[in-house]
Amino acid sequence: MKPTDTTTYRALNTYTKLMRAAESVTSRVGRNMAAADLTISQFGVLEALLHKGPLCQRDIAAKILKSTGNITLVIDNLEKRGLVRRERINEDRRYLTIQLTDHGLELIHEVFARVEAAIVAEMKVLTHDEQETLGTLCKKLGLREGRG
Amino acid sequence: MKPTDTTTYRALNTYTKLMRAAESVTSRVGRNMAAADLTISQFGVLEALLHKGPLCQRDIAAKILKSTGNITLVIDNLEKRGLVRRERINEDRRYLTIQLTDHGLELIHEVFARVEAAIVAEMKVLTHDEQETLGTLCKKLGLREGRG
DNA sequence: GTCATATTGTTTAATATTAAACTATATGAT
DNA sequence: ATCATATAGTTTAATATTAAACAATATGAC
Numbered sequence: 001m002k003p004t005d006t007t008t009y010r011a012l013n014t015y016t017k018l019m020r021a022a023e024s025v026t027s028r029v030g031r032n033m034a035a036a037d038l039t040i041s042q043f044g045v046l047e048a049l050l051h052k053g054p055l056c057q058r059d060i061a062a063k064i065l066k067s068t069g070n071i072t073l074v075i076d077n078l079e080k081r082g083l084v085r086r087e088r089i090n091e092d093r094r095y096l097t098i099q100l101t102d103h104g105l106e107l108i109h110e111v112f113a114r115v116e117a118a119i120v121a122e123m124k125v126l127t128h129d130e131q132e133t134l135g136t137l138c139k140k141l142g143l144r145e146g147r148g
Numbered sequence: 149m150k151p152t153d154t155t156t157y158r159a160l161n162t163y164t165k166l167m168r169a170a171e172s173v174t175s176r177v178g179r180n181m182a183a184a185d186l187t188i189s190q191f192g193v194l195e196a197l198l199h200k201g202p203l204c205q206r207d208i209a210a211k212i213l214k215s216t217g218n219i220t221l222v223i224d225n226l227e228k229r230g231l232v233r234r235e236r237i238n239e240d241r242r243y244l245t246i247q248l249t250d251h252g253l254e255l256i257h258e259v260f261a262r263v264e265a266a267i268v269a270e271m272k273v274l275t276h277d278e279q280e281t282l283g284t285l286c287k288k289l290g291l292r293e294g295r296g
Numbered sequence: 297g298t299c300a301t302a303t304t305g306t307t308t309a310a311t312a313t314t315a316a317a318c319t320a321t322a323t324g325a326t
Numbered sequence: 327a328t329c330a331t332a333t334a335g336t337t338t339a340a341t342a343t344t345a346a347a348c349a350a351t352a353t354g355a356c
Contacts, residue, residue: 007268012264304351
């Protein structure tokens with residue numbers, strides 16, 4: 001093999017493993033969301049509101065990497081279930097502030113705890129040092145322009 | 149912070165970075181598929197056929213981690229574009245063998261080369277050793293039961 | 297003030313995805 | 327041979343997602 005070939009081979013291999021790991025972990029962790037009848041996106045929205053407080057839809061879209069059109073629907077569905085509330089802001093009436101309701105807060109609190117536990121369990125196959133290393137390497141890949 | 153807290157914190161942090169890296173890289177690499185009017189799933193199917201030869205739909209579904217129902221549609225669309233061909237097997241008439249057409253082979257050959265180059269470019273932010281390390285750590289996370 | 301431009305959120309149309317019900321075929325026990 | 331079970335693929339209904347067009351509101355130049 002020429003050096004280029006081994007370089008390519010290594011890159012493809014690493015890429016594949018990264019993707020598989022992400023899919024695999026997402027799928028297992030996601031079961032805890034599905035158990036509470038939350039999609040990954042719905043969980044993402046509620047989790048953002050839990051940890052950042054009330055947000056407008058645009059900020060939510062940016063946070064969970066989805067289109068604003070999609071967020072409209074996700075919030076619609078959460079609103080129907082009484083988990084969040086929309087509130088028009090008077091200083092700038094284009095904005096809507098999305099807030100957790102009491103029920104929403106209670107639910108995401110509980111589901112987040114389970115998800116958190118699942119993530120900790122997933123990561124337990126790695127030592128602390130390995131986790132730090134993985135985080136550092138992933139961060140290098142994540143940084144860069146472009147959606148995502 | 150109690151030890152449990154730092155453990156949890158580290159796990160969540162690592163998880164987030166893993167997810168961001170995967171999304172980010174997928175999104176950038178995926179542009180090369182979109183440029184040829186291929187969805188990620190369509191690319192996945194063609195790529196599997198390119199590197200593994202003819203496959204039945206069930207195997208394709210397993211390979212790209214999608215439902216068999218979805219594969220039916222993906223293959224339908226590829227067939228409409230004349231990129232693959234379905235062929236009933238006579239030894240067991242439940243099976244369909246999916247083959248690349250000449251046109252399909254030509255296309256995936258070209259698109260795969262671009263995707264490959266994109267992946268190599270993505271991975272260039274990591275040294276060879278770092279790639280090996282990332283691969284090893286991801287593999288530990290990926291292994292386990294469960295869809296994915 | 298008025299108009300051009302930006303921005304927030306909504307709607308629409310197209311596509312993707314899944315789970316579950318279904319059809320057709322094969323296999324194995326009796 | 328027959329029947330129960332399993333398997334491959336399809337269909338259907340529900341949901342998710344995006345891009346693009348759109349409505350409402352804000353901002354800034356003049």
